[in-house]
Amino acid sequence: MPGFKHILELRTSLFSAIRKFFRERNYLEVETPVMVHTPALELHIDAFRAGAGFLRTSPELHMKRLLAAGCERIFQIGKCFRAGERGKLHNPEFTMLEWYRANADYMDILVETRELLKYIAKACLGKLSFERTIIPRLHGGRRAPSRRNLGNARPQNGQASLRATLQGNNTIVALEKEWKIFSVEEIFKKHAGWNPVENFDEKRFDDDLVNRVEPNLPKDFPVVLKDYPAENAALARLKEGDRRVAERWELYLGGVEIANAFSELTDAVEQRKRFEECVRDRTLRGAEAYELDEDFLSALELGMPPSAGVALGLDRLVMLLAGARSLDDVLPFRQP
């Protein structure tokens, strides 16, 4: 493992590469409040209380208010806070890069994401690839990988990556190779044997995503999963022509989920309905029911241009660029 000074050097070049990239493309760097009146409503994201309000879990709602106010290209690097998230790839306080572009959709912004990551790799590493140590994953229950499963794996897909999972092999993640795009429907049919777009089952979806799909994703080039079930849309708009899915993608580098993107939902009525359902579902599972962000909803009512946005975890990106295995290896200060 490289020393800490090296990690901080890397982080510094990463931040300046990001700023340079967006400035060259006429983006404005913005800062939005870290202390908020009410956090963005998501079923599985919990906020920390701060004074009379909360620490933000994401800058999304404020950045969309800037889009509605006429800022067409904006980006932000800032801290976000999520209660109860602590693991190899999670820290309750983390640094997020978010950017939004008006008059673009999720596939347009994927093109830009590809350019950004290549730009970053070149600036930070001087090359378009990095090494990823694949660590064996700790699975729950009957879905644990075993020698027996390895024998049963279909040779053309699961076997190589499953072997890598078991042996802890190193993989070179090559950004210049073709980024493989799978729809959630096809990847679930292939690795989990069912179609979440037809019959959505939230618990099964999360379990199979973590235990069956993610471990089998190719690791030597970037992988994008797109078109998530409408029930899993969060703040994404539904797909034109197939309302069963939402225009959302997630990017995986070396098997690590690194970014999430939407064609943003701009319909105020639909947005309010989703927030209300979220409050109801949070209440049902015993989570705190946050207030609706009425300022955000009025901004949508006044009109937000069709836009696309990406949220990318910068601590995880530093980890990948440094060839580290855990956030512990790249963050000088972590919560116990």
Added chain:
Amino acid sequence: MFSASDLRKGLRVEIDGAPYIISEFSFVKPGKGASIYNCKMKNLVTGGTLAKSYRSNDKIDEPRLEERTMRYSYQEADHYVFMDKNFEQINVGADVLGDNRFFLTEDMEVEILIHNGRPIGVDLPTFVEKEIKETEPGFRGNTATNVTKSAKIEGGYEIQVPLFINQGDVVKIDTRTGGYADRVRVAKS
């Protein structure tokens, strides 16, 4: 009751009435999905292992473990006899004690972990002092490649010690690792 967010490596839990210790733990959370807490656990009675995963809303039983402070008295065949201040006695088998049985000294205060009346573990003081019963004298000139040598304490337990340790010296042993920690006293010559 524990909730899933209490889970961590080293925590003792109860599954179907049996006590377990979490030996490996990982937190995973897919994008926009629910938190999943994956655990590998070791049965404290049988030593068997189990993998289980939990969600935020899951509750996990706390084991009904009793910890009793007792003093070591004597060994009888493969049993080790401990006594509390009311002279109540508990017999602990050599299998439960493991290497710890070599580190006991008469009257040593220990914590015995009891599940359903059955001792399943014994916590010793972190450091114990033991006399070296047997070791070769250290040779000069061999220090570059061989900075430690083996030595035996009472009962035949073998430990790696620095070359300057001689027979009759008293050393400090770390009971968590079973390794040498320090020299306490030099043998009277």
